[in-house]
Amino acid sequence: MIKCYTINSDFVNSRLDRWFRRNICEVPQSLIEKNLRKGKIKVNGKHIKSSYKLKINDKIEIFNITFNKKINKIERHYRPTKQDLSTSSDIFIENNDNFVVINKPAGISVQSGTKSKKNILDILKHTKEFIGSKPYAVHRIDKETSGILIVAKNRKFAQLFTTLFRIRKIHKTYLGIIFGNLNNVKGTLKDELYHYEGSKKIKNIAITHFKIIDSNNHYSFIKLIPETGRKHQLRKQLLIHGCPILGDSKYNLNFDKKHNKALMLHAHKISFSIDKIKYSFSSDLPDKFKKTLKEKYLKNFSQ
Numbered sequence: 001m002i003k004c005y006t007i008n009s010d011f012v013n014s015r016l017d018r019w020f021r022r023n024i025c026e027v028p029q030s031l032i033e034k035n036l037r038k039g040k041i042k043v044n045g046k047h048i049k050s051s052y053k054l055k056i057n058d059k060i061e062i063f064n065i066t067f068n069k070k071i072n073k074i075e076r077h078y079r080p081t082k083q084d085l086s087t088s089s090d091i092f093i094e095n096n097d098n099f100v101v102i103n104k105p106a107g108i109s110v111q112s113g114t115k116s117k118k119n120i121l122d123i124l125k126h127t128k129e130f131i132g133s134k135p136y137a138v139h140r141i142d143k144e145t146s147g148i149l150i151v152a153k154n155r156k157f158a159q160l161f162t163t164l165f166r167i168r169k170i171h172k173t174y175l176g177i178i179f180g181n182l183n184n185v186k187g188t189l190k191d192e193l194y195h196y197e198g199s200k201k202i203k204n205i206a207i208t209h210f211k212i213i214d215s216n217n218h219y220s221f222i223k224l225i226p227e228t229g230r231k232h233q234l235r236k237q238l239l240i241h242g243c244p245i246l247g248d249s250k251y252n253l254n255f256d257k258k259h260n261k262a263l264m265l266h267a268h269k270i271s272f273s274i275d276k277i278k279y280s281f282s283s284d285l286p287d288k289f290k291k292t293l294k295e296k297y298l299k300n301f302s303q
Contacts, residue, residue, distance in 0.1 A: 007058040010134075010155035016043065016060075017050035024062065040065050078112055078122035088127045093281050095129050098157040099138075099150055101270070103283040106146040106262060110137055124151060139165055142232065144247075147267025147283050148172070160274070165229065170272040174224040174234060175213075175285065177264035177292060178243040179252075181220050186211040189237045193230050206230045208237055214299045219246070221298040223268075234265065246292065262288050 011019050017032050020041070032050055035041050040063045043052060080088075094101035102120070104110070109119045124135040135151045136158035152158035164170045189208045194201055207227040214221045220243065224234050235251040238244055244252035246264040266289055271280040285293075285300070293300050 001064055003062045005060045005062075007054045007056060007060065009056060011054050012056050012156075013159075014054050014155075015050065016041075016048060016052045016054060019054060019060075035065055039063070078117050078119055080123045080126050084118075084123050085126060088123060089129075092129060093148070093283060094279075098154060099152045099161070100124075100129060100135075101281045102149050102151065104141060104146060104149045104267075106144055106286065106288075109143045110140045110149065120149065121151070138162055139170075139229075141267050142235075142263070142265075144263035145265045145267060146286050146289070147174070148270045148281060149267070150270065164272055168227070168229075170270065172226060172267060173269040174226070175266045175268045175289075176222050176224060176234065176238070177246045177289070177296060177298065178220050178222055178238055179246060180218070180243045181215050182210065182212065182222075182241060182243055189241060191237050191240050193233065193236055195231065204228070204230050206233045206237055208234060213301050216297055219296040219298060221293060221300070246296075262292075264289060264292055 005023070007019075017029060020032055021027065029050070032041070036048065036050055039047055042048065042061045042063075043054075044059050045061070091102045091104065092100060093103055102124075104120055108123075111121055112119045121135045121137060124130050130153065133153040135153070136155065138150055138152050138158055138161035141147065141149055150161060152161055161170070187210060189206075189210060191206050193204050193206045195204070196202065205228065209225040209227065211223045212220050213223055226233055230236075232251065235245055235248055239248075239251040239253075244254075247262045248265075249263075266285055267283070268285075269280070269282045271278070273279065290300065
């Protein structure tokens with residue numbers, strides 16, 4: 001039995017072995033190599049290496065390959081509820097042929113994980129905005145953070161956005177409510193952040209520009225513009241400087257679950273250029289955030 005596949009633009013420049021694992025079966029590299037050597041996987045009728053970069057309209061032929069069911073990767077997808085889908089249209093800020101920009105609600109992960117099944121990507125798959133296309137995550141914001149999120153509709157734009165983020169050509173602005181006051185009304189936070197890869201301790205420099213919008217003796221409403229993109233960067237840096245974000249259960253030494261139920265961090269704006277066309281999008285603060293500003297006697301001058 002021979003199965004044939006034609007490569008479309010979504011997989012141009014992908015390695016053959018990665019395409020195989022993504023589209024056919026999640027198998028060990030050694031098994032892919034073995035079947036390539038035996039000629040059971042061919043491209044355009046030819047023997048090819050696993051590192052071969054696919055081209056548009058390449059023909060992949062797979063000859064009489066069966067796999068043990070135990071090898072197949074079990075993927076657990078979140079099935080959106082009727083309520084998820086009925087409210088999904090409210091989150092779209094931009095929708096075009098190549099990407100969407102959404103206002104992600106707090107409390108929903110971008111992708112599924114071991115601790116969270118409900119996620120934005122699985123919800124988007126079932127929306128009318130993604131009929132005929134597939135959502136690609138190009139960056140992430142924390143589960144408890146609300147606000148601007150870009151999701152690509154095809155592999156080409158997913159790779160483009162990934163590159164733009166890597167070379168720091170995408171600019172983001174966050175709004176937050178923090179405990180206390182920083183030393184200056186505006187400035188730059190530059191800190192060493194650490195994480196572990198196995199037993200190896202890795203150091204990264206984190207840089208964030210800030211401006212205080214309003215403050216009192218107990219709280220501050222702050223604008224944050226990260227120059228680097230470290231994991232949990234804003235939350236970690238503000239803790240280091242003695243002003244953790246209100247509602248942060250992870251990076252707040254005095255977190256009180258009873259009185260702080262929501263993380264007061266919102267991805268407010270994003271801007272970038274593609275083919276000399278400038279794009280800029282913003283999302284309004286959630287009602288909970290606005291309510292907290294009033295409760296803490298802080299004025300909203302964010303616009």
